[in-house]
Amino acid sequence: MFQITSERIDACALAQALQLPAAGACVSFDGRVRDHHQGRVVLRLEYEAYRPMAEAEGGRILAEARERFPILDACCRHRVGLLEIGECAVWIGVLAAHRQAAFQACEYIIDQVKARVPIWKKEFYADAPPEWVFATRPQAADPGREVEVIS
Amino acid sequence: MDAFKTIKIFYFASLRERCGRSEELRGTAAGTPAQLYDELRREYGFDLQQAHLRVAVNEVFAAWDRPLADGETVVFIPPVAGG
Numbered sequence: 737m738f739q740i741t742s743e744r745i746d747a748c749a750l751a752q753a754l755q756l757p758a759a760g761a762c763v764s765f766d767g768r769v770r771d772h773h774q775g776r777v778v779l780r781l782e783y784e785a786y787r788p789m790a791e792a793e794g795g796r797i798l799a800e801a802r803e804r805f806p807i808l809d810a811c812c813r814h815r816v817g818l819l820e821i822g823e824c825a826v827w828i829g830v831l832a833a834h835r836q837a838a839f840q841a842c843e844y845i846i847d848q849v850k851a852r853v854p855i856w857k858k859e860f861y862a863d864a865p866p867e868w869v870f871a872t873r874p875q876a877a878d879p880g881r882e883v884e885v886i887s
Numbered sequence: 888m889d890a891f892k893t894i895k896i897f898y899f900a901s902l903r904e905r906c907g908r909s910e911e912l913r914g915t916a917a918g919t920p921a922q923l924y925d926e927l928r929r930e931y932g933f934d935l936q937q938a939h940l941r942v943a944v945n946e947v948f949a950a951w952d953r954p955l956a957d958g959e960t961v962v963f964i965p966p967v968a969g970g
Contacts, residue, residue: 767970783969786899786962789946790969814969826970846970854943854962855969856900868901870966 738794759831763838777862889918
C-alpha cells in the first residue's frame with residue numbers, strides 16, 4: 737500500500753507490521769531530511785502532494801515492483817507538510833524470500849517514486865529565500881546535473 | 888474553435904504560489920491541455936514552460952494534445968521531488 741500522510745512516520749512500527757512467515761528478508765529505506773543541499777544550509781523542508789494521484793501512481797509503482805521482482809509484499813509511506821532536519825520523509829519496506837529481490841525492489845520503488853509521483857519539495861535555506869527543487873530533470877534535457885532548482 | 892466547457896484545475900507547488908490559489912473551476916474554449924496551459928500562462932504569468940511540466944487529466948498522466956471534455960479535472964505537474 738502507498739500512503740501519503742501528514743503524520744510523523746514511525747519507521748520501526750511500519751517495519752514491525754511488515755511480516756510474513758515466508759519472508760527471509762525485509763529491506764527498508766528510510767529517507768530523511770538532510771541539513772544541506774548543494775552547499776547551502778537547509779533549515780527545513782515542506783512537501784506537498786496531489787494526494788489522490790500520488791497514492792494511485794504510488795500504488796502502480798508497488799504493483800510494478802511485484803511484477804518485476806520475486807517479492808512477497810511492499811509498502812511505502814510518504815510524508816507531506818513541514819518537516820524538520822532528521823525527520824523521516826519517506827519509508828519503503830519490501831519483503832521477499834531472499835535478500836537480492838528485496839534490495840532490488842526497494843531501489844526500484846524509491847527511484848520511481850522520485851521520478852513519477854506528484855510530490856513536490858520546498859527547501860528553506862539559512863541564507864536565501866525558499867525554493868521548490870526537483871530531483872531529476874524532466875523529459876529531454878541536459879543530464880549533466882542531477883539536481884536542478886526552479887524558483 | 889472548440890466548444891466551451893468547464894474544467895476543474897488544481898494548482899500545486901510553484902504554480903499554486905504564482906497564481907495564488909490551489910484550485911479553480913474554469914470556463915474555457917481550450918480544446919487540449921496544451922491550449923489550456925497557454926491560456927493560464929497568459930493569465931497568471933507562469934514562468935514554467937510546457938516542456939518542463941507533465942499534465943494529468945482525471946488523475947492520470949495524459950498527452951498534451953488529448954481532447955478535453957466538459958467536467959474533466961486537469962493538473963499541471965511541475966517537476967516532482969518526492970523522497
